[in-house]
Amino acid sequence: MTFLAVDIGNTRLKWALYDRAAIGEQPIASGAEFLENIDKLADGEWARLPQPGHMLGCCVAGDAVKRRVEEQMEELWVVPAHWVVSSAAEAGIVNGYDHPTRLGADRWVAMIGARQRMQAEAPDRPMVVVMVGTAVTVEAIDASGRFLGGFILPGHGIMLRALESGTAGLHVPTGEVREFPTNTSDALTSGGTFAIAGAIERMVQHVRHRCGAEPACYMTGGAGWKMSPHMSVRFELVESLIFDGLLVIAQTRAAAG
Numbered sequence: 001m002t003f004l005a006v007d008i009g010n011t012r013l014k015w016a017l018y019d020r021a022a023i024g025e026q027p028i029a030s031g032a033e034f035l036e037n038i039d040k041l042a043d044g045e046w047a048r049l050p051q052p053g054h055m056l057g058c059c060v061a062g063d064a065v066k067r068r069v070e071e072q073m074e075e076l077w078v079v080p081a082h083w084v085v086s087s088a089a090e091a092g093i094v095n096g097y098d099h100p101t102r103l104g105a106d107r108w109v110a111m112i113g114a115r116q117r118m119q120a121e122a123p124d125r126p127m128v129v130v131m132v133g134t135a136v137t138v139e140a141i142d143a144s145g146r147f148l149g150g151f152i153l154p155g156h157g158i159m160l161r162a163l164e165s166g167t168a169g170l171h172v173p174t175g176e177v178r179e180f181p182t183n184t185s186d187a188l189t190s191g192g193t194f195a196i197a198g199a200i201e202r203m204v205q206h207v208r209h210r211c212g213a214e215p216a217c218y219m220t221g222g223a224g225w226k227m228s229p230h231m232s233v234r235f236e237l238v239e240s241l242i243f244d245g246l247l248v249i250a251q252t253r254a255a256a257g
Helices: 035-043 063-076 105-121 156-166 184-211 224-230 241-256
Strands: 003-008 012-018 029-034 054-059 093-095 127-132 135-141 146-154 216-220
Touching: 003 063, 003 241, 012 035, 012 241, 029 035, 035 063, 054 063, 054 105, 054 241, 093 105, 105 127, 105 135, 105 216, 105 241, 127 184, 127 224, 135 184, 146 156, 146 184, 156 184, 184 224, 216 224, 216 241
Parallel strands: 003 054, 093 146, 127 216
Antiparallel strands: 003 012, 012 029, 127 135, 135 146
16 A cells, blocks of 8 residues: 655655555655645646555644645545644654644654664664754654653754844855854854754753763754764764654554554
8 A cells, every 4th residue: 555755844845655654665756845836746746646545744834735735635636634743652752842742743753763763773772863954953862762852943044044134234145164264154154054063962962961871863854964064973864754754653553553
């Protein structure tokens, strides 16, 4: 039974079609669209897909965007859309948020995907899970799978726009990341990059202190590849982390009946 996984972020919708909802499955088709182009999915790449037997997605862009995706599905297929909502516990992760359902679905799914990846590679250990996109999230999970808490901070683009709007005359092209910037473009790019890196590395320190062990560190998101080279802590860059989590959740729910 084919399985359609959908990840809707603040900027883009990403999708992947699998032969079945199983951990480790590789997609048979995948793609991405900017949110403003969602209404073209049924006339574009989705029109060439077989009907999925099941669909599961996570969305941080709001109910109106979800509905637009559902309308595109309804034009092509008879399959209900199911959306992940964060809960008190699922697939080996216990939610330590004050109000569990208020945790962003993408954060929840990424943590579930990261834990499955970690357990496939080594004995249980703490984790730090980072998503670098329009916003940056930095999550801490202990070795038992309990989500301890996380940071949210602006992504690089938001930082630059905030500086441009709040600082007279500060309209310069994007520069390079340098240890000692000597022009304004490089100073802005380096400042944003190292601000994000600093928050991530501080969370790694917190987890080491709290858990008494070196965490497994995973990074994902559209801008993860930009951050990864500038980290002093080793991170595994995993482009498919949210899709991995959706596969885990779908398989776990199917097994539970």
